[in-house]
Amino acid sequence: MTRTMTPIELEEHYAAHNYEPLPVVLARGQGAHLWDVNGRRYIDMMSAYSAASHGHSHPRILAALEAQAHRLAMPSRAYYNDRLGLLLAELCRRTGLDAALPMNTGAEAVETAIKAARRWGYRVKRIPRDRAEIVVAQGNFHGRTTTIVGFSTEADYRADFGPFAPGFRAVPFGDLAAMAAAITPDTAAVMIEPIQGEAGIIVPPQGYLAGVRRLCDERGVLFILDEVQSGLGRTGAWFAFEHEHVVPDGLILGKALGGGILPVSALVGRRELTDVFTPGSHGSTFGGNPLAAAVGLEALHIIEDEKLVERSRVLGAFMLTRLRAMRSPALKAVRGRGLWVGAEIDPAYAGAREVCLRMLTKGVLSKDTHGTVVRLAPPLVIERADIDRALDVFEETLDEVARHREPAVA
Numbered sequence: 125m126t127r128t129m130t131p132i133e134l135e136e137h138y139a140a141h142n143y144e145p146l147p148v149v150l151a152r153g154q155g156a157h158l159w160d161v162n163g164r165r166y167i168d169m170m171s172a173y174s175a176a177s178h179g180h181s182h183p184r185i186l187a188a189l190e191a192q193a194h195r196l197a198m199p200s201r202a203y204y205n206d207r208l209g210l211l212l213a214e215l216c217r218r219t220g221l222d223a224a225l226p227m228n229t230g231a232e233a234v235e236t237a238i239k240a241a242r243r244w245g246y247r248v249k250r251i252p253r254d255r256a257e258i259v260v261a262q263g264n265f266h267g268r269t270t271t272i273v274g275f276s277t278e279a280d281y282r283a284d285f286g287p288f289a290p291g292f293r294a295v296p297f298g299d300l301a302a303m304a305a306a307i308t309p310d311t312a313a314v315m316i317e318p319i320q321g322e323a324g325i326i327v328p329p330q331g332y333l334a335g336v337r338r339l340c341d342e343r344g345v346l347f348i349l350d351e352v353q354s355g356l357g358r359t360g361a362w363f364a365f366e367h368e369h370v371v372p373d374g375l376i377l378g379k380a381l382g383g384g385i386l387p388v389s390a391l392v393g394r395r396e397l398t399d400v401f402t403p404g405s406h407g408s409t410f411g412g413n414p415l416a417a418a419v420g421l422e423a424l425h426i427i428e429d430e431k432l433v434e435r436s437r438v439l440g441a442f443m444l445t446r447l448r449a450m451r452s453p454a455l456k457a458v459r460g461r462g463l464w465v466g467a468e469i470d471p472a473y474a475g476a477r478e479v480c481l482r483m484l485t486k487g488v489l490s491k492d493t494h495g496t497v498v499r500l501a502p503p504l505v506i507e508r509a510d511i512d513r514a515l516d517v518f519e520e521t522l523d524e525v526a527r528h529r530e531p532a533v534a
């Protein structure tokens with residue numbers, strides 16, 4: 125090697141290529157802003173898929189992290205610690221549920237929910253051994269473990285990672301009749317996202333969650349919601365289930381629970397569900413450590429103290445209104461709730477990645493999902509002026525791609 129490799133060259137050379145990052149090298153973050161290695165500032169319209177809902181380097185999160193790191197970080201759950209109970213109590217108070225099981229990443233909490241649902245199926249519902257099924261939605265995203273990608277309907281997530289675990293049935297998202305038809309006496313649970321994030325911010329028809337709740341009650345099935353991305357203020361409510369005045373039996377949280385600093389996740393549920401776990405039946409070395417608990421608790425307090433839920437609702441409505449007023453042939457549809465919006469780009473004009481690349485050169489960071497959707501989901505602490513600036517850039521970019529390219533003739 126005759127010269128030092130750049131950060132991009134280092135990653136390209138030494139990293140497995142399971143991501144295709146946009147060409148910017150980030151070095152610093154503060155609130156809704158990120159800076160690259162050259163000191164150029166960007167507006168963050170992605171917030172790490174909701175993990176940075178509190179904004180980057182939130183001073184109260186940093187203070188909680190530092191204080192707890194000096195006190196006690198990792199004693200393991202072989203012992204009680206003086207932080208975990210506080211986090212779990214706050215999670216139960218916030219959700220209206222009874223008990224919680226702490227993990228680290230979202231996928232681990234989803235796995236925890238799957239185990240809980242199956243055991244509940246055998247021990248409470250009395251489903252014959254090894255027959256328990258979980259009904260999921262087509263287009264789901266619940267993480268990347270082998271069990272979870274096994275019930276994904278996305279070819280890329282699955283290809284050549286089998287054999288997969290059986291016991292899942294996928295039905296179209298938003299379709300109550302299909303859900304009703306898929307439930308059998310062997311169904312332990314329905315597990316869905318209230319709004320499908322990775323599928324492109326897909327909002328189901330009004331009444332869908334209430335309908336699933338009713339169906340689950342009628343058929344003796346658990347209703348489990350994965351709010352890893354939608355929860356903790358993202359949709360303009362603490363939890364997306366509140367929009368339809370229902371409460372699930374099990375709730376999966378992650379991402380923003382870590383305050384933008386650590387992976388912190390949990391399954392929160394009714395006692396009947398969480399009580400299926402007995403000592404030794406499930407665990408995690410890092411799950412529930414006092415460092416994560418202190419950060420998670422502070423993350424919840426900040427959402428309350430800084431009125432982040434209200435900010436998401438008000439600023440999200442503002443963002444949607446402005447986007448819906450844009451008249452560009454390249455913009456096919458806009459959908460979302462709170463500060464969580466998907467803008468569907470007409471592929472005749474540009475791919476969503478191209479739109480994101482152009483926005484990057486103008487100082488706005490976003491990310492495409494599914495080739496055609498630009499994600500607009502800033503940290504909930506973002507100021508209205510930054511949203512305005514980001515939407516100016518988005519509109520300018522739509523103009524560019526509409527001008528530079530004639531649509532393909534159908």
Ligand SMILES: *Cc1c(COP(=O)(O)O)cnc(C)c1O
Pocket residue numbers: 173228229230231232234265266267268317321322350351352353354378379
């Ligand atoms: C991101 C996400 C997950 C997985 O979380 P990880 O922390 O990446 O494992 C699970 N469910 C939903 C809805 C998500 O958006």
